[in-house]
Amino acid sequence: MSDSRYQLRYLSEVEDFVKVENLQRVVWSGNETEVVPSHILISSVRHGAICIGAFHGEDELVGFVYGMPAIAETPNGPSLSHYSHMLGVHPDHRNQGLGYLLKRAQWQMVRKQGVERITWTYDPLLSRNAQLNISKLGAVCNTYYVNYYGELRDEMNTSIPTDRFEVDWWVNSKRVNRRLSRQARQKLDLAHYLAAGAEIINPSGLRLDGLSYPTRLQFDFEAAEGKMGELPALVLVEIPADFLALKAKDLSLALEWRYHTREIFVGLFHLGYLVTDFVFLKGNYARSLYVLSHGEATL
Numbered sequence: 001m002s003d004s005r006y007q008l009r010y011l012s013e014v015e016d017f018v019k020v021e022n023l024q025r026v027v028w029s030g031n032e033t034e035v036v037p038s039h040i041l042i043s044s045v046r047h048g049a050i051c052i053g054a055f056h057g058e059d060e061l062v063g064f065v066y067g068m069p070a071i072a073e074t075p076n077g078p079s080l081s082h083y084s085h086m087l088g089v090h091p092d093h094r095n096q097g098l099g100y101l102l103k104r105a106q107w108q109m110v111r112k113q114g115v116e117r118i119t120w121t122y123d124p125l126l127s128r129n130a131q132l133n134i135s136k137l138g139a140v141c142n143t144y145y146v147n148y149y150g151e152l153r154d155e156m157n158t159s160i161p162t163d164r165f166e167v168d169w170w171v172n173s174k175r176v177n178r179r180l181s182r183q184a185r186q187k188l189d190l191a192h193y194l195a196a197g198a199e200i201i202n203p204s205g206l207r208l209d210g211l212s213y214p215t216r217l218q219f220d221f222e223a224a225e226g227k228m229g230e231l232p233a234l235v236l237v238e239i240p241a242d243f244l245a246l247k248a249k250d251l252s253l254a255l256e257w258r259y260h261t262r263e264i265f266v267g268l269f270h271l272g273y274l275v276t277d278f279v280f281l282k283g284n285y286a287r288s289l290y291v292l293s294h295g296e297a298t299l
């Protein structure tokens, strides 16, 4: 996928990084302390970090991705990886494939560095990020961090524990190559997964104001663990289709979702499940569901 309205460029000049600082102030508005300063961006890029910008016209920076070389602990000892710290697209330019194009460019550059794995974290309750990271890019996840950063002070993250998924993006894997190939895969929808025996373990209800909420707040993992064989190999976990709107309207409901999904994901990862896909059903009552597979069970 390419888009002639935007130009992607590897960033290396001081003035580029000042633009990245300014774009951060738009994407994660509200607190100056959370901005990664240009001096860190410059010195890390001069030592192996990668920062790619998307420009609208000649020089209006509207998106960027930034990450750095990292050491990952593996069962075979420490191994070189790439840690992607930030991906941000200006609100006026979202949903047009720019996030995807920036990650694709990052994928190409990291492969050239001879690195096999890119990792990053994101809030598992953000449906758009899940659609991009899991469905479009083919990242997988079985790591859940509770309150990863402590309290963040920017508008998007304030007032709620910063739980995060840490995803793995195996840059040379068939899965990722297929997702990034010019002939995109046919996306699997909810019907495919239900036909394959997948069970939604927390089906949402809808309130009159259109906000969805979990109807089974307590999923009993102790009991589930005892009868592991009874949980299907494919399970679906529902999240709000627009968590940030929900949080703006009803913070206590947002917190409920945080604690509810924390319990579910921690439990499922403990049981050996892996997040392998994400389904987003558009519409007036949009629904968003993670797909988790156990063992070899992927569609």
Ligand SMILES: CC(C)(COP(=O)(O)OP(=O)(O)OC[C@H]1O[C@@H](n2cnc3c(N)ncnc32)[C@H](O)[C@@H]1OP(=O)(O)O)[C@@H](O)C(=O)NCCC(=O)NCCS
Pocket (backbone or CB within 6 Å): 027, 085, 086, 087, 088, 089, 090, 093, 094, 095, 096, 097, 098, 099, 100, 101, 121, 122, 126, 127, 128, 129, 131, 132, 136, 241, 242, 280, 288
């Ligand atoms: C996350 C972010 C980078 C995505 O950028 P983007 O340019 O909009 O991404 P893309 O257009 O490539 O992909 C977004 C996908 O989500 C879809 N989408 C939009 N709203 C959605 C929703 N509520 N639920 C699920 N998917 C949604 C889009 O349709 C698109 O998918 P499609 O191409 O299959 O139609 C951007 O939203 C952003 O800057 N967010 C704030 C910062 C952030 O969260 N950064 C990441 C963590 S550091």
